Amino acid sequence: MIHERSIAYSSLLAAALFLYGAGAQGxxxxxxxxxxxxxxxxxxxxxxxxxxxxxxxxxxxxxxxxxxxPSASLGAQYAHYFELPVFFGIGETNGDPDKVAYSRFGGRDQFSAALSVAQPLYNxxxxxxxxxxxxxxxxxxxxxxxxxxxxxxxxxxxxxxxxxxxxxxxxxxxxxxxxxxxxxxxxxxxxxxxxxxxxxxxxxxxxxxxxxxxxxxxxxxxxxxxxxxxxxxxxxxxxxxxxxxxxxxxxxxxxxxxxxxxxxxxxxxxxxxxxxxxxxxxxxxxxxxxxxxxVVSLVGQYQLQSQARSFRFFDASWPGASFAGAQVTLPLFSGSxxxxxxxxxxxxxxxxxxxxxxxxxxxxxxxxxxxxxxxxxxxxxxxxxxxxxxxxxxxxxxxxxxxxxxxxxxxxxxxxxxxxxxxxxxxxxxxxxxxxxxxxxxxxxxx
The missing domain is CATH 1.20.1600.10 (Outer membrane efflux proteins (OEP))
Structure with a gap:
């Protein structure tokens, strides 16, 4: 009985709030x-x-x-070679002196990552x-x-x-x-x-x-x-x-x-x-x-690269290379x-x-x-x-x-x-x- 009364009271209270809100809106x-x-x-x-x-x-x-x-960018590249990469100047030409010698060696999977930074000096x-x-x-x-x-x-x-x-x-x-x-x-x-x-x-x-x-x-x-x-x-x-x-x-x-x-x-x-x-x-x-x-800018880069066989990069070498320098860009002709x-x-x-x-x-x-x-x-x-x-x-x-x-x-x-x-x-x-x-x-x- 008490539960029914509380439900009825809650219903009346909700109805009163609704009518009050409707009246407030009007x-x-x-x-x-x-x-x-x-x-x-x-x-x-x-x-x-x-x-x-x-x-x-x-x-x-x-x-x-x-x-x-300054601006900075981070880039990465992965490549899979179906044949080993080619390097010219090394190897044999099979007796033909007009051909440039080449050899294939390295890993079929290659990965490189580079961090590049540029600071404009004069823009x-x-x-x-x-x-x-x-x-x-x-x-x-x-x-x-x-x-x-x-x-x-x-x-x-x-x-x-x-x-x-x-x-x-x-x-x-x-x-x-x-x-x-x-x-x-x-x-x-x-x-x-x-x-x-x-x-x-x-x-x-x-x-x-x-x-x-x-x-x-x-x-x-x-x-x-x-x-x-x-x-x-x-x-x-x-x-x-x-x-x-x-x-x-x-x-x-x-x-x-x-x-x-x-x-x-x-x-x-x-x-x-x-x-x-x-x-x-x-x-x-x-x-x-x-x-x-x-436009004159200071530029710099740090790069990591590696080659591996069968995607075994954890066992591969990761040599790094870095450089810093200046870059000048001069527009010469842009079609007027x-x-x-x-x-x-x-x-x-x-x-x-x-x-x-x-x-x-x-x-x-x-x-x-x-x-x-x-x-x-x-x-x-x-x-x-x-x-x-x-x-x-x-x-x-x-x-x-x-x-x-x-x-x-x-x-x-x-x-x-x-x-x-x-x-x-x-x-x-x-x-x-x-x-x-x-x-x-x-x-x-x-x-």
Whole structure:
């Protein structure tokens, strides 16, 4: 009986843990903008792949460093002769003086092992290769930083877009409530014979026109949250809730275009990478020239060899031989490939310089465009704020007049539509202004 109770208790405990885990997996993550940016920086898959590029560049740097380090190799060889090995110059020629005498002797089984060591003394390719590898690693880190800046801007724009969609959805619901109230009033007045049927039809049409917009906004919010979870590197099934709210943008001083250009030129990771690419290709010229120079190395070898009959190496002799010396390798002719590599490296270096100059010119245009967008959207926010307040005041006045029987239903419907339009235009202006600020930070190279 006790055993059955313990089994039942264990089963209930396991079921409770399972339900708790399922509930934990279904929990909604409440995230602020900074938390979303932090999660994206840690878990975004594109950044992880870019981080692997840094590790690859570090390994390439070790490969380049090995050009100046000693190398050692161990080799072995075994051969079985079906006839005894031949040695010329020893033996008889059977009376024919035109033939070279030879004899067969030795073991049918031969084995040799050698340990070879080489230490480069002068390798002209070593320094350029090491500098190039170091610059490649730095370029990989710069590329990672550039992707981080772009990711941060994308996360902020997506987060901001969802906030705007939520606010638009709220406004549409408020408009729907006003129009449903107007429809109820119209139906009541029609039943009392105090209103026309066309007023009821107009109110009914307004209600039905709002419902597809609400559905569209709802689906757009779902898609936006899915994009945000993808940027954060989370499971697409994870539900999230945004805790920040959309606030009226405060007045901010707009920086001068020259200041932004100077800051962007110094801090933009993509521009830094272009400069690094120019330096890398400069080292490519030096590396191509180094392939035409001699390589000097110290070499040494220790060798053991033996011959045996019937594979009896344990009873055979194992004489050793060793040597040490210097080796010089001078390339004389390689089908003009070295000359072509040098010219190719010079052309790519010239190409990098043109790309960098073009990037600087494009940056001037980009900075002016960003500053212009920031100024235009800020002025639009101020204008739409006044329009929204005026539309709200107008709606309140017409609603009061309608309740007093002075204004018509058509006037109230037009005022409600104007209020909704003004509120939506204000939201669009706020989004454009905040997005312009995000683009300004990205242009400056800020995260």
């Amino acid at each position: 929990q909604t993550l409440r995230l602020s903008l900074q938390e979303v940016v932090s999660l994206a920086a840690k878990h975004n898959r594109t950044l992880k792949a870019s981080g692997i590029d840094i590790a690859v560049a570090q390994e390439q740097r070790r490969v380049a460093r090995s050009l100046s380090l 002209p390719s070593a320094k350029p290769a090491q500098r190039e590898a170091a610059l490649q690693e730095k370029a990989s880190r710069t590329l990672y930083l550039d992707k981080t800046v772009d990711l941060t801007a994308a996360v902020k724009r997506t987060y901001l877009g969802i906030l705007v969609l939520n606010k638009r959805l709220q406004l549409q619901h408020e408009s729907l409530q006003r129009n449903e109230k107007a429809l109820q009033d119209a139906r009541s007045l029609l039943a009392q014979g105090r209103a026309l049927r066309v007023d009821t039809l107009r109110a009914y049409t307004s209600v039905k026109n709002l419902q597809p917009d609400i559905l569209k906004l709802t689906k757009a919010i779902e898609v936006g949250k899915l994009q945000l979870t993808t940027l954060m590197g989370l499971d697409s099934l994870q539900d999230i809730m945004l805790t920040d709210s959309l606030a009226h943008p405060a007045a901010a001083s707009i920086p001068a275009a020259a200041t932004v250009y100077t800051e962007a030129r110094a801090n933009r990771p993509d521009l830094q990478q272009l400069r690094l690419q120019q330096e890398i290709r400069e080292q490519g010229i030096a590396l191509a020239k180094a392939r035409r120079l001699p 490939s070295n000359k072509a590599r040098i010219q190719q490296a010079r052309l790519t270096h010239e190409q990098a310089g043109i790309e960098l100059t073009d990037a600087y010119e494009q940056l001037r245009t980009e900075v002016r465009q960003v500053i212009a967008n920031l100024q235009e959207t800020f002025e639009r926010v101020q204008t739409q704020t006044q329009v929204k307040e005026t539309a709200k005041l107008s709606y309140d006045i017409i609603q009061y007049r309608y309740q007093k029987g002075v204004a018509s239903r058509l006037e109230l419907t037009d005022a409600e539509l104007a209020l909704t339009t003004a509120q939506l235009n204000y939201l669009e202006a706020v989004y454009d202004y905040l997005a312009a600020g995000i683009e300004l930070d990205r242009t400056r190279g800020k995260q």
